[in-house]
Amino acid sequence: MKFLIAGYGSIGRRHLRNLQALGEHDIVLYRSRRSTLPEDEIAGLPVETDLNAALAHQPDAVIVSNPTALHLDVAIPAAEKGCAILLEKPIAHDLSRLPLLRAAIQRGGARLLVGFQFRFHPTLRLAASLLAEGAIGRVTSVRAHWGEYLPGWHPWEDYRQGYAARTDLGGGVILTLCHPFDYLRWLLGDYSVDWATGGTLGLELEVEDSAEIGLRFLRGAAGTLHLDYLQRPPTHTLEVIGTEGTLRWNNAEASLGLFRAEANEWQIFQAPEGFERNWLFLDEMRHFLAVAR
Known part of the structure; x- marks a missing residue:
C-alpha cells in the first residue's frame, strides 16, 4: 500500500514512525510549511507542498494530521479519489x-476512520466489557475530567502559536481535548448536552482554556465533563457510578478500579506490563490498515 501523510507535526511524525514500525515504507508526505521537528527521519521520502501533487502519487490511504481547520481541505479530495482515510480528531x-465530506465519501467509495485512539486503551476496553455485562448495575452518573497545562505540551515552542491555542486553526480546549466526548458515547451510549460554561480563565489565549459541560445520557444517567488547559499536574480520569458499584479509570496510571457493592471491596486492574502511550496509536494504526486493505 502507498500512504500519504498530510501534516508533519508531532502527530504526523508519530504516524510515520508507527507505519514504518509496522513494515510500511511506501510513504509520501504533504506539508504546507516547514516544521520545527527534526528532518533526519524524513530523508529519502517524497515531500510535496502542493496537495494536487501529493495526491498525484495515487496513495491508497491518506492520514490527515494537519491542524483541525485544514482537515477537510485534504479529506474531501482524498475521499473523492476513493482513498482510505484516517482523519485525526x-x-x-x-x-x-x-x-461535502459525506457526499465525497459516497461518490468515491472511500472509507474513513476518526483518530480516537482511547478506544484502544486496554483498561478502557475492560471498562467497556464490565459495563456491557452490568458489573455495576444501572449507571446513574458519570464524571470525566481532563486538565493539562498547555504551555507544557511542547515547551520548545510558544504555546500561543500552536493549533490548540488558535481560533483560525480550530483550537480551544473543547475541540482539542475532545476524546472524552467520544469514549463516553462508546462506553455509555448517546447523550445530549444540557449546559456548558467556561472561557479563557488562565492563559493568554484567543480560545477557551476551560470548560464545564453537563450531559444527559439517553439511558437516563447524568454526567459532567471538565476540560482545561491549566491543571498541573495533568489529570485525566473517569468515574462511572451505578446502582451496584463504581468504576474509576486513571489515565496516568493506566488503571481501572472496580467496586462491587455486593463484595464491598475494590479490584484494581492494570494495563499489561510494559504498556506505554504509543500502544494506543499502534493498535489504532493496525485497525486502520485492516480496514484500508
Whole structure:
C-alpha cells in the first residue's frame, strides 16, 4: 500500500514512525510549511507542498494530521479519489462542510476512520466489557475530567502559536481535548448536552482554556465533563457510578478500579506490563490498515 501523510507535526511524525514500525515504507508526505521537528527521519521520502501533487502519487490511504481547520481541505479530495482515510480528531472545526465530506465519501467509495485512539486503551476496553455485562448495575452518573497545562505540551515552542491555542486553526480546549466526548458515547451510549460554561480563565489565549459541560445520557444517567488547559499536574480520569458499584479509570496510571457493592471491596486492574502511550496509536494504526486493505 502507498500512504500519504498530510501534516508533519508531532502527530504526523508519530504516524510515520508507527507505519514504518509496522513494515510500511511506501510513504509520501504533504506539508504546507516547514516544521520545527527534526528532518533526519524524513530523508529519502517524497515531500510535496502542493496537495494536487501529493495526491498525484495515487496513495491508497491518506492520514490527515494537519491542524483541525485544514482537515477537510485534504479529506474531501482524498475521499473523492476513493482513498482510505484516517482523519485525526476532531473531524473539523465546524459543521458547514460535513455534507461535502459525506457526499465525497459516497461518490468515491472511500472509507474513513476518526483518530480516537482511547478506544484502544486496554483498561478502557475492560471498562467497556464490565459495563456491557452490568458489573455495576444501572449507571446513574458519570464524571470525566481532563486538565493539562498547555504551555507544557511542547515547551520548545510558544504555546500561543500552536493549533490548540488558535481560533483560525480550530483550537480551544473543547475541540482539542475532545476524546472524552467520544469514549463516553462508546462506553455509555448517546447523550445530549444540557449546559456548558467556561472561557479563557488562565492563559493568554484567543480560545477557551476551560470548560464545564453537563450531559444527559439517553439511558437516563447524568454526567459532567471538565476540560482545561491549566491543571498541573495533568489529570485525566473517569468515574462511572451505578446502582451496584463504581468504576474509576486513571489515565496516568493506566488503571481501572472496580467496586462491587455486593463484595464491598475494590479490584484494581492494570494495563499489561510494559504498556506505554504509543500502544494506543499502534493498535489504532493496525485497525486502520485492516480496514484500508
